[in-house]
Amino acid sequence: MMAEQEAGSLKKKKKIIAIAAGEAHTLALTSDGQVYTWGRGTFGRLGNASDLDQLFPLNINFTDQNDSVKITGISAGAYHSLALADDGSLWSWGYNAYGQLGFDGDNSSVPCLVKLPKAGNETERKVSLVKSGGMMSLAVDDIGSLWMWGNCSVQGNSSESEFILDPTPTPMSVDFYGHTVVKVACGSEHIAALVNGEGGDLVCYTFGNNNHGQLGLGDTNMRPNPQMVDKFNARSLWKAYEVACGAFHTCVLTYKRTQSVPLESLCWTFGRGNNGQLGQGTTKNSLYPEIVDKLPENVLLVSVACGLFHTSVVSSSGNVWSWGMENGLGLCPEATFTEGDGGDALSPRLINDVSGPRFSEPVQVACGAAHTVILADGGYKLWSWGRGRSGVLGNGQEADFFSPKAVLWPPPNVEGPETVANNPVVEKDPEEATEIEKKLSVMMDEMNLLHSKLRIMERYASILHGSIFGKPFEEDKDIPLSLQNSGTFDITKEWENMLESCDRGKLIRLQMFYRNMLAGVEDKMMKQRIKEMLKEYLGSSTSTNH
Structure with a gap:
């Protein structure tokens, strides 16, 4: 009985309650207040005191004067991350070029405390919600006021013809005319918020850049201050309950106001649509909110997320739909698809798991620039798909996956009664478990070291390849087939194949490259020969004089 309770306790610690995705990194928050990150490590965005990439979830250390910190909320911008603790801190x-970390200084590879300006009575403001996007950060305090910092639009400007970004590390409050903010989202240069309206209903406001109509106000004029979107006002038939922002588009989930509880949803989008990210069956922009095309009727959508140029939603029954750039996968224009599978998805397409089209007990969907993550099974399992470079999919690989693949959860260094493949294992005594943990730790260190060496070799190969061919090295295209298939490399044969495939321009480039290289070698040889001749002459001259 005691063993079962202990196993249940361990399983509870591994439950994930929230996920977030940045440009090429992913965050997961567990029910016991731990944060795990994986993906690209540049700029310190993973928060693990390193710039190295991480191929599977790794725990972040939060400390405040030697006290443990329990995290209750997370969010990811393009290259930075935010976390909210249970004490309101x-x-x-991550990246801090625009002050999006909330202080003036360099990037930070470890979590740092952010202070909101004190209230009038000099008490510390407590935060209840965090959100980040692009190069900006947002926070809602405990009285419902919104604060923003980083690469933000200038407020208070009466002109609506010019959009100005004013990077600032100091959190600034946003006036919502006395309304309290309940939910908020931000894109590259715009913000959308759901605020309490009359009778407690949520009303949608937007502000910021509007060059593609992403504010949903019927024009392309920027708004320095929040303005209500008429489609989702207090008198509308449709009541908004979720909001998400892509780079230049916005998505709002609604249900009928006549329903006491949400039973069926409508998904509305507006803004830039050139890659089908609006899901309206076209590549046109939309200045007003319009209903997403071809989503099934009578479904309740429980979560929505936007990448740069793609959008995903998940229903209460576990179906996931995506649309936008490259078949709804996001920013993957270089991806190699099978015949007929490529191109942008202008309408929602159903995402299938290996076991079927549904993910049981869905919790949340999150979109990065070019990847998507779904949290399901009540918070105990993760799947991801899209661009896999730098390990952003969390499955231990760096390959692209065009259908869902399980994230390594729990990760190899997390205790628990289950293996990575979620199969039961025989319980071990504490000493044996400790020894296994040590071996896993050594293995992870070796993997990180090998990964670092591979990155250096990739950069070296890319430099050489660029010098010869005038373009960066592309792993999928430029590795010879003989090396890919057999592990052996016939340099003479591959050289002949390369010359055979070159057009006149490439042959001329090669000729110039090797001509310059040969000239350099001959010049160096000539200089060395001159030095040798001078040395011989001086030596013989000295002996003659003697």
Whole structure:
């Protein structure tokens, strides 16, 4: 009985309650207040005191004067991350060129405390919600006021013809005319918020850049201050309950106001649509909110997320639909698809798991620039798909996957009664478990070292390849077939194949490259020969004089 309770306790610690995705990194928050990150490590965005990439989830260390910190909320911008603790404190890490970490200084590879300006009575403001996007950060305090910092639009400007970004590390409050903010989202240069309206209903406001109509106000004029979107006002038939922002588009989930509880949803989008990210069956922009095309009727959508140029939603029954750039996968224009599978998805397409089209007990969907993550099984399992470079999919690989693949959860260094493949294992005594943990730790260190060496070799190969061919090295295209298939490399044969495939321009480039190289070698040889002749002459001259 005691063993079962202990196993249940361990399983509870591994439950994930929230996920977030940045440009090429992913965050997961567990029910016991731990944060795990994986993906690209540049700028310190993973918060693990390193710039190295991480191929599967790794725990972040939060400390405040030697006290443990329990995290209750997370969010990811393009290259930075935010976390909210249960005591109302705010943490940030990653890229800080625009002050999006909330302080003036360099990037940070570890979590740092962010202080909101004190209230009038000099008490510390407590944060209840965090959100980040692009190069900006947002926080809602405990009285419902919104604060923003980083690469933000200038407020208070009466002109609606010019959009100005004013990078600032100091959180600034946003006036919502006395309304309290309940939910908020931000794109590259715009913000959308759901605020309490009359009778407690949520009303949608937007502000910021509007060059593609992403504010949903019927024009392309920027708004320095929040303005209500008429489609989702207090008198509308449709009541908004979720909002998400892509780079230049916005998505709002609604249900009928006549329903006491949400029973069926409508998904509305507006803004830039050139890659089908609006899901309206076209590549046109939309200045007003319009209903997403071809989503099934009578479904309840429980979560929505936007990448740069793609959008995903998940229903209460576990179906996931995506649309936008490259078949709804996001920013993957270089991806190699099978015949007929490529191109942008202008309408929602159903995402299938290996076991079927549904993910049981769905919790949340999150979109990065070019990857998508779904949290399901009540918070105990993760799947991801899209661009896999730098390990952003969390499955231990760096390959692209065009259908869902399980994230390594729990990761190899997390205790628990289950293996990575979620199969039961025989319980071990504490000493044996400790020894296994040590071996896993050594293995992870070796993997990180090998990964670092591979990155250096990739850069070296890319430099050489660029010098010869005038373009960066592409792993999928430029590795010879003989090396890919057999592991052996016939340099003479591959050289002949390369010359055979070159057009006149490439042959001329090669000729110039090797001509310059040969000239350099001959010049160096000539200089060395001159030195040798001078040395011989001086030596013989000295002996003659003697």
